[in-house]
């Protein structure tokens with residue numbers, strides 16, 4: 160599917176010219192493609208069709224209600240990491256019985272909310288959490304379905320900030336400890352052991368680390384069965400990486416073939432928690448050039464989007480393609496694409512060769528994942544608007560944040 164196309168010099172997303180979105184809704188604005196979102200979800204669903212599976216979209220990648228609602232309609236489950244994400248899933252019409260709850264710091268209140276909603280499984284990340292969950296479930300007169308998140312000590316070969324399956328990471332229970340903690344879980348009265356979970360990191364561009372992690376998980380599945388602790392499901396965490404620039408991540412099909420090859424004949428349902436690969440390339444950030452500034456050392460294009468809107472470049476030095484919405488003739492210069500925030504780290508792209516004039520629109524691509532969901536109000540900047548494109552129509556799915564709402568919860572002291 161040709162999602163981003165140029166027609167007579169204008170950039171289109173599906174069949175909507177992006178300048179018309181900027182005109183109607185202003186900038187900065189996130190724009191998503193409904194067709195692209197649905198097609199990546201279906202790609203996963205089809206690739207794993209040979210084995211019982213549940214695709215639990217990782218809400219943290221993009222938690223906008225309209226996107227959650229679309230995935231819920233397609234039959235997806237959800238991977239959440241907070242009570243806030245649970246509330247969003249429920250508000251968007253998600254099925255609580257298809258929700259898995261990950262995260263190292265679940266509060267008692269979050270556990271109560273999830274038990275009351277009736278989620279599918281808690282991915283428990285420590286022994287202390289196991290005890291707390293057992294107590295909270297007991298107080299509610301409920302039994303909590305659990306998996307242990309096992310840390311297999313496998314190198315995901317990704318950015319160190321988003322690698323989660325090494326023993327120096329805070330996530331999960333060490334592989335060597337897992338059997339002992341499973342025995343403990345099986346003995347606690349208000350827990351029911353149903354599965355095993357593992358997530359080694361994000362933006363993986365090779366299949367091998369997934370395969371290695373799965374092998375380690377399967378060793379545990381077998382050891383547990385031998386001890387009389389059979390598991391109903393196996394959760395392998397987040398999905399494959401995406402192409403931002405020149406990465407060659409595995410196709411979902413190839414990834415599925417590798418996993419399914421290892422699962423052949425096993426009775427466990429496979430749960431996956433893809434985030435980035437479902438939404439990343441289905442979204443872009445539309446921004447306008449406010450000023451061009453020709454400095455002594457560099458040329459700057461100061462745009463109206465900033466690190467508070469899209470934090471990935473500042474945080475990980477991540478690369479996003481930046482393309483002009485309308486083609487302009489003239490001499491190209493190499494620009495630093497920067498925002499208005501008062502930080503030298505506030506950049507969206509370095510050294511981009513572009514022909515620009517003030518007032519031009521730019522599209523920052525591959526911004527559907529960990530864009531809006533990681534945005535902040537730094538410098539008291541209102542969050543961007545969000546638009547969902549569907550064929551030749553564009554629907555506003557989130558109004559631009561209202562400045563007064565940014566300080567509505569604050570209190571002035573009387574003296």
Ligand SMILES: Cc1ncc(COP(=O)(O)O)c(C=O)c1O
Nearest residue numbers: 217261361397398432433434435
């Ligand atoms: C527990 C868990 N599940 C799923 C994901 C989603 O990962 P990805 O966006 O790489 O598919 C993450 C993020 O890395 C995560 O921490």
Ligand SMILES: N[C@@H](CCCC[NH3+])C(=O)O
Nearest residue numbers: 219321361362471528529
């Ligand atoms: N926020 C990260 C991914 C973190 C994944 C969360 N476990 C990114 O933008 O790449």
